[in-house]
Amino acid sequence: MSALLQTRNLTRRYSGLVAVDSVDMEVHEGEIHALIGPNGAGKTTLFNLISGLTAPSEGSITLAGREVAALPAERRAALGLARTFQNIRVFSAMTVLENVLTGLQPRRRCGLAATLLRTPMFRREERTLVARALVALETVGLAARADEPAGGLSYGDQRRVEIARAIAPEPALLLLDEPAAGMNPAETEALGRLVRRIRDGGTTVLLVEHDMGFVMDISDAVTVLSFGKCICQGTPVEVRSSPEVMEAYLGQKVAARLAQRFAGAQAGRASA
């Protein structure tokens, strides 16, 4: 099975620091894939490399079989890549609906002439875009607030505006950077349902998240980064029991002691 997103030897160096170190990662179509790792592991840098905001020092990125490492961010968006940001970046002066309409830019075909002349094609396109934007807002549950300025919404709602803006063009791959940050348990649960619904709608999801309960519950596959390196890739169960992952999160000593106690408990259970 070929991967929707594949990175090979992807590397980004900053003077003296290797933020992302020869990462080989595969995200398959139709999965919810989580990218986890301790703070400073290079998750956001990897997101920036994939979305085109940072240029790689080395390596390749293929999206649906097409090499995109040299393409600027705006071209990758047109190829079906969308993302949200860790620190929310809605256009706060615009209304909620206009934010989502901006997300539909890759779907816009009318040029300057059609815009100035208000041709029937322009009108039709504008109606279609508004309808699609409203569908996206419906999906995240914000359709009723379409005409409010986005800057006036609560933190959680702005996050949902960002997600609506990203899913409106029905991207092939959606990158979510810490979508559950700052959310209470109920909101996180709703977010989980939303992410599943997005995946069921045909969009593959790659997300960075610190909330392990959320990650283990929702993901089909997990990639673990530590100090820029990919140290483990597998199902949530495989990743949870990996000694490398325990070590990366807890440090060598604690991980070793935990492993011992774990082994001891199993031995105890076996003897009993």
Next chain:
Amino acid sequence: MDLSWLDDFLWTYQNVIHSVGINGLLALSMYVVLAVGQLSLGQAAFMGLGAYSAALMTLKLGWPFWMVLPLSCVVPILFALAIGLPTLRLSGVYLAIATVGLGEVLKALYVNIDYVGGALGLTGIPEATETWMIYGLLALAVLAFWLVARSGIGRAMEAIREDETAARVMGVSCFRYQLGALVVSAMLAGIAGALEAHSTSLISPGEFGFEPEVSILSFALLGGIGTPIGPVVGAFILTLLPELLRGMADLRLVFNGVIIVVAVLFMPEGLVALRLRRRSA
């Protein structure tokens, strides 16, 4: 009905009426660049290029004004491309710096080239500009910007102004929009220059330096850039006020400076603090 008083009025105040409209066009040329989150300080320079190239076409080549006026935007557009192509690839204030440089370099060139009249400038340009041309173009430009603002192009422009990074991941090519805006801006300023040259019948290098540039910026800041109407209102007020306060002519620049400071501090959205809806369906 006797309308001779209107004729008298128009004749007496023709210069003021012309410069109000021309400044309106210049304010719009500033607006379109600010609308994509860039600062260009080259509007006066583009205007000068339009004024000089138009005056030369009229005086040296003897071309009729209906040909000269549309062609007056060619040279400014070429300069806008030459400046925009390298600087707009970089983020930050490079465009502002380069355009200030352009204005100063051009001023020095005009002064030192005898063919364009040197420090005295060009005189004896026929007064071919009619009031209806100025206000017709102004109305057309406002309408065009209005239609663009309420469309996907307007949304992309506002997105760039608010957050370039977010706009880029949504597929908006900031470079293309910003270069396009600069070209449109140069076009408007160039045509404004041609109208100006054929209205006052004389042009000199000093008219297109940094001081008029600051005035043009203050039009846009006072009026606000939420709608294309704002900058035009700003231009009207700031062009008419000095006429009403004739005695304070020496303080004109001080006045402009105060307005910029007050506008930035207390009215960041300008006098016309409205925002167009970015949709038309």
